[in-house]
Amino acid sequence: MPTRSSVSAGRTSTRRAAPTVDVVLLTPQGRRLSVLLQRVEGAKSKERWALPWEAMRGDETIEESAARIARDALGSAPNLVEQVAAYGDGRRHPSSSPLSIAFLALVAAGAPAPVGGATAWFAIDDVPPLAPRQKSMLDGALHAVRTRLEHSPIAFRLLPTTFTLSDLQEIYEILLGRRLHKASFRRALHAAWLVEPTDEWRSEGRGRPAQLFRYSPKKRRSSRRGVRFEGME
Amino acid sequence: MPTRSSVSAGRTSTRRAAPTVDVVLLTPQGRRLSVLLQRVEGAKSKERWALPWEAMRGDETIEESAARIARDALGSAPNLVEQVAAYGDGRRHPSSSPLSIAFLALVAAGAPAPVGGATAWFAIDDVPPLAPRQKSMLDGALHAVRTRLEHSPIAFRLLPTTFTLSDLQEIYEILLGRRLHKASFRRALHAAWLVEPTDEWRSEGRGRPAQLFRYSPKKRRSSRRGVRFEGME
DNA sequence: TGACATTAGTCGCATTTGGTGACTTATTCG
DNA sequence: CGAATAAGTCACCAAATGCGACTAATGTCA
Numbered sequence: 001m002p003t004r005s006s007v008s009a010g011r012t013s014t015r016r017a018a019p020t021v022d023v024v025l026l027t028p029q030g031r032r033l034s035v036l037l038q039r040v041e042g043a044k045s046k047e048r049w050a051l052p053w054e055a056m057r058g059d060e061t062i063e064e065s066a067a068r069i070a071r072d073a074l075g076s077a078p079n080l081v082e083q084v085a086a087y088g089d090g091r092r093h094p095s096s097s098p099l100s101i102a103f104l105a106l107v108a109a110g111a112p113a114p115v116g117g118a119t120a121w122f123a124i125d126d127v128p129p130l131a132p133r134q135k136s137m138l139d140g141a142l143h144a145v146r147t148r149l150e151h152s153p154i155a156f157r158l159l160p161t162t163f164t165l166s167d168l169q170e171i172y173e174i175l176l177g178r179r180l181h182k183a184s185f186r187r188a189l190h191a192a193w194l195v196e197p198t199d200e201w202r203s204e205g206r207g208r209p210a211q212l213f214r215y216s217p218k219k220r221r222s223s224r225r226g227v228r229f230e231g232m233e
Numbered sequence: 234m235p236t237r238s239s240v241s242a243g244r245t246s247t248r249r250a251a252p253t254v255d256v257v258l259l260t261p262q263g264r265r266l267s268v269l270l271q272r273v274e275g276a277k278s279k280e281r282w283a284l285p286w287e288a289m290r291g292d293e294t295i296e297e298s299a300a301r302i303a304r305d306a307l308g309s310a311p312n313l314v315e316q317v318a319a320y321g322d323g324r325r326h327p328s329s330s331p332l333s334i335a336f337l338a339l340v341a342a343g344a345p346a347p348v349g350g351a352t353a354w355f356a357i358d359d360v361p362p363l364a365p366r367q368k369s370m371l372d373g374a375l376h377a378v379r380t381r382l383e384h385s386p387i388a389f390r391l392l393p394t395t396f397t398l399s400d401l402q403e404i405y406e407i408l409l410g411r412r413l414h415k416a417s418f419r420r421a422l423h424a425a426w427l428v429e430p431t432d433e434w435r436s437e438g439r440g441r442p443a444q445l446f447r448y449s450p451k452k453r454r455s456s457r458r459g460v461r462f463e464g465m466e
Numbered sequence: 467t468g469a470c471a472t473t474a475g476t477c478g479c480a481t482t483t484g485g486t487g488a489c490t491t492a493t494t495c496g
Numbered sequence: 497c498g499a500a501t502a503a504g505t506c507a508c509c510a511a512a513t514g515c516g517a518c519t520a521a522t523g524t525c526a
Contacts (some may be wrong), residue, residue, distance in 0.1 A: 016291055019252055019332060058249050058331065062321030086319040086334045088295030098291065099252060101319045101332075153465045166503070172460055183505075184459045184485060191483090192462035207502030208492035217466055226417045226513070227405055229425035232386045233450055399474070416476070417514060424512090440473025441521035459484065 017097040021065045022053040022134060024084070024141035025074060027107040027121065028158065028174045034121040035138060036073060036114065037128070040094065049120075049128045050094050051137060056101075066103035075115050078105035080157040084137065084144045091133040102137035104144055108158045124177075145175055153194070156215040162198055164210035165189070193218040250330040254298040255286040255367060257317070257374035258307060260340040260354065261391065261407040267354040268371060269306060269340075269347065270361070273327065282353075282361045283327050284370060289334075299336035308348050311338035312390040317370065317377045324365040335370035337377055341391045378408055386427070389448040395431055397443035398422070426451040 025036035037049040052073035057065060063081065070078045084102040087093075093100055114120055122128065124142065129135075148154055155171045169185050189195060196216035203209040258269035270282040285306035290298060296314065303311045317335040320326075326333055347353050355361065357375065362368075381387055388404045402418050422428060429449035436442040 016251065018249065056321075056332065061323055062319065062332065083318060085316060086295065088289075088334065090294055099289065099295065099334075101321065150461050151463055151465065164503085176460070178457075180459055181485065182503085183487090186504080187484080188460055188462055192465070194462055194465060203493070204502080206494045206500075208504075210503055222464065224411075226413055227409070227421055228383050229421055229427055230384055231455065232384065232425070232427060397474085414513090414515065415474090416516090417512095419475080420513085436522070437473080439471075439523045441475075443474055 017095060018055045018057075019099040019101060020053045020055055020093065020095050020097050021062055021069060021103065022051045022100050022137055023066055023070045023073065023081075023103045023105050024051060024138055025070055025078060025105045025107060026124075026141070026145065027111045028109040028171065029121060029123070031170075031174060033124040033142075033174055033177070035124055035127060037120060037122055037130075038073065039118045039120075041118075047094075047129050047131055049122075050130060051134045053094065053100070053134075055095065055097065062101055063103075066101075066105070070103070070105040073119060074107065075112055078107045080104075080106045080154055082144075082148075082154075084140050087133050087136055087140075089133075089136075091136060092131050093133040094131050100133060100137070102140060104141040106145075106154065106158055146177070149175055153215065153217070159215075162200065162212040162214050164202060164212060165195075166210060168195075168213075250328060251288045252332040252334060253286045253288055253326065253328045253330050254295055254302060254336065255284045255333050255370055256299055256303045256306065256314075256336045256338050257284060257371055258303055258311060258338045258340060259357075259374070259378065260344045261342040261404065262354060262356070264403075264407060266357045266375075266407055266410070268357055268360060270353060270355055270363075271306060272351045272353070274351075280327075280362050280364055282355075283363065284367045286327065286333065286367075288328065288330065295334050296336075299334075299338070303336070303338040306352060307338075307340060308345055311340045313337075313339045313387055315377075315381070315387075317373050320366050320370055320373075322366075322369075324369065326364050326366040333366060333370070335373060337374040339378075339387060339391055379410070382408055386448065386450070392448075395433065395445040395447050397435060397445060398428075399443060401428075401446075 026033050027036070036052065038052055040048055040050050052069050054065065054069050056062065060068070063083070066083075067077070067081045070081060082104050084104050086099060086101050088099040127138065130138065145154070149172065155168065155175060158171050159167055165186060168189070169180060169182065172185070173180055194215065194217050195213040198212045198214055200212040201209040202212055259266050260269070269285065271285055273281055273283050285302050287298065287302050289295065293301070296316070299316075300310070300314045303314060315337050317337050319332060319334050321332040357371075360371065363371065378387070382405065388401065388408060391404050392400055398419060401422070402413060402415065405418070406413055427448065427450050428446040431445045431447055433445040434442040435445055
């Protein structure tokens with residue numbers, strides 16, 4: 001059997017397009033999530049919109065590329081950038097590259113309006129047709145947000161350093177795409193020791209003023225659970 | 234601002250090594266998980282072992298590449314192959330490529346002994362030093378197994394079509410790396426309607442014979458839960 | 467044969483977690 | 497003042513979970 005080095009030395013000279021880095025930029029708009037798309041000019045294809053993407057470069061890590069692509073498309077830096085996955089099935093992509101790495105970027109509400117007519121926000125359940133590979137990336141990014149929300153404090157990245165619990169709950173509702181019960185949300189939140197009250201209160205006009213909190217995760221509660229079998233088909 | 238096509242048309246002629254596809258092959262051995270490594274010959278570097286990998290090809294999807302690389306390293310097809318993530322930070326890799334896609338492959342217990350001296354199984358908490366990027370991939374693959382176990386029936390892929398509930402629990406314990414309580418495990422399993430009893434029983438020598446079950450997921454129980462805040466730092 | 471070891475499988479209870487409606491509190495508006 | 501509005505809390509019930517102890521069926525060995 002060949003040794004490792006002979007098996008994998010393959011630096012074949014196949015000239016192929018470099019992988020692309022594609023970014024799914026998401027922001028809360030109204031009470032829904034929206035995704036940033038760019039208009040594709042030129043080609044006669046039916047798809048007129050695409051996720052921001054760019055061919056991979058040699059002088060950056062892919063995370064740096066993703067952050068830069070997001071910043072360029074948006075005009076300012078997003079609040080969070082995380083990898084979703086690599087997409088290298090045969091599906092079609094605006095590029096000729098066989099491989100794309102999808103990133104997820106979250107932007108706080110009230111993001112600056114997209115620059116010019118080449119860029120626009122689309123509500124998540126009303127996106128125009130995309131190249132199949134980019135459609136997969138969008139679906140994957142949404143799925144990633146919703147599952148990571150449970151184990152990672154990404155929701156807090158969409159809020160200022162101090163915020164009300166209603167603000168926080170609203171972010172969760174938008175990211176999850178469903179309503180949550182107020183009392184249950186707060187009970188779980190306090191049990192997790194993730195937030196700490198400040199001595200400030202915010203009055204939004206009508207209604208009782210809300211106390212401001214800050215993200216301040218305490219201690220570690222490694223809960224050593226049993227197994228769960230959820231939604232397996 | 235430049236339009237989409239002018240922004241991303243970049244098909245720069247930078248000649249760079251193709252991305253690699255790396256496979257983390259895992260199998261239950263004894264009561265632990267082991268990972269398959271290949272001996273690296275030649276170079277004077279201190280790392281003598283590596284995950285199986287190969288440069289990406291133009292004639293396959295990355296999933297196909299991963300399955301083939303796993304099959305070549307193992308001598309037979311693994312029971313499951315799934316993507317973990319792309320690794321494109323600057324860390325060192327046996328190749329000169331800046332980008333690697335990591336895959337996870339699971340192999341049923343009793344896998345054929347690795348072929349020759351170039352390949353060996355290592356208990357996962359006793360792996361030799363690896364290139365930093367491959368070490369990250371191994372960690373990522375283990376984390377992926379443990380989190381996907383909850384939402385995906387990957388454990389069943391490591392068992393024959395009929396199996397005892399003790400067999401199944403043992404697989405879960407090995408993959409999770411911790412013991413589970415028998416009664417709780419069975420209660421949760423039955424509540425999820427994932428298995429169906431057959432009319433066969435297996436006697437392992439001593440002890441009461443065990444009923445054989447088959448994987449047969451029924452219905453869907455979309456449980457509409459609230460939020461959970463788990464293990465956020 | 468009968469005590470014992472071994473493994474499978476179940477039960478019941480205490481505790482925790484989670485869903486939910488209704489309640490109290492504090493504020494603005496008219 | 498009273499209605500409207502939003503924040504924050506409570507109490508109750510249901511479901512899920514942890515866990516020890518029990519029963520059941522088999523082989524082993526004196």
